[in-house]
Amino acid sequence: MLITKTVHSTDPRPTVLKREVRAVASTAALALLREAWCMLVDGAEDCPGYLTFEYCALAASRVLAQGGSVRVAMVFGDRDLLVLWPVSIGQSGLLRIARPLTCGTGEEYGGPLVKAGADSVVLKAAVDVIRQVDADVLEIPLVEEDCALQRALCGTPQSWVLALTPGLWHGLPGFSIRLRDVSRWEDFVSTLPKSLRSSLRYRHNKLESQGHPEFGWCRTVSDAASVLTWLFDNKRRWAQRHHVKVPYLNDTRTRDFFIELARRTQLSSIPLVAFVKVNGIPVAASVNLVGTQTVEGFVTTYDEAFAACSVGVLLTEFLVKWSHANGRDFDFRPLHADYKASWANCRTWHETRIVFLTPRGRLAELSLLYALVSRARRKLSETALGLFNKSDPVGRKPGGPRQTNPSG
Secondary structure, three states: OEEEEEOOOOOOOOOEEEEEEEEEOOHHHHHOOHHHHHHHHHHEOOOOHHHOHHHHHHHHHHHHHOOOEEEEEEEEOOOOEEEEEEEEEEEEOOEEEEEEOOOOOOOOOOOOEEEOOOOHHHHHHHHHHHOOOOOOEEEEEEEEOOOHHHHHHOOOOEOHHHHHOOHHHHEEEEEEEOOOOOOOHHHHHOOOOHHHHHHHHHHHHHHHOOOOEEEEEOOOHHHHHHHHHHHHHHHHHHHHHOOOOOHHHHOHHHHHHHHHHHHHOOOOOOOOEEEEEEOOEEEEEEEEEEOOOEEEEEEEEEOHHHHHHOHHHHHHHHHHHHHHHOOOEEEOOOOOOHHHHHHOOEEEEEEEEEEEOOHHHHHHHHHHHHHHHHHHHHHHHHHHHHHHHHHOOOOOOOOOOOOOOOOO
């Protein structure tokens, strides 16, 4: 599908924007885009780790193997590729839903890869062309409030149910650290709470008392596979113990995705799996998506036997320090956690945007409405129970400490 639109402007930038939606039926078909894709990665202001060709090709192969569809929406200028927006399309009941390509967690940010310097006209063209994909609904997860993409989405047919829902019910706070403008590591450390700085020194000493600690990146595929296997097994056991439902932990394909990604990645220059080991045994580990400007802490876990040493926080320190040394910011990703708040110097707000591409897509409002009503009933029940407990302090059981997710 090729759509051409002439944009009248005195600006020296491209005056003709060509739009195309490419249907990808095989990994070989996607490989035809590799050269242009990699050139756009090099020319983008920031290419996140989940929008590299290797990541998306691996995710696309998973979609195609399951019988799904892959589409790549593109916007071209006079000569160059300006925007690339890959999505998968799957059937959900009566509806065809377009979503970002995923490793299996479904937690990637939504949105396109855009060339540096592209203006609002180009981004609006990207929104126009992605709306041409053969789906009923487009889901764009975790869009940052008041970002350029959100502004470009204004005027598109979006969910009225979500518009009526309190933001706290369907949005998430984001926490990140702006490091690229900080010249010295010590300058950043001086901005951290004094209690955190003291705790880090104490935890390092405590960890050293347990054996020989090692902080680092997996530099070989075999080491990455070993640590990834431990990471996902440990995270799954944690979820089972604490009765937390994390669907992708019961599917080894997500683990296998990252093992295969490690095989396709030059780990010496683009690290993927970080670890803390004591006497050679992992006690904390994380998958990190290293982009051109940002490192995302994507999947993290730690051994609860080492909770007193706060090995998860010590791993965070290692990752943040590495990010600074390599000229990158660090993104904790959306979801509140106290430790994120203590490190972050930038806070954002993120919401999933639902765009309806066909009249039939509006049927999705029914499931959104059902979820809204269920959430409201749950909140009312919790409020009523809380009032009952306050009125009956004698019968109330003392609460234990709040469990926290070692995933962070």
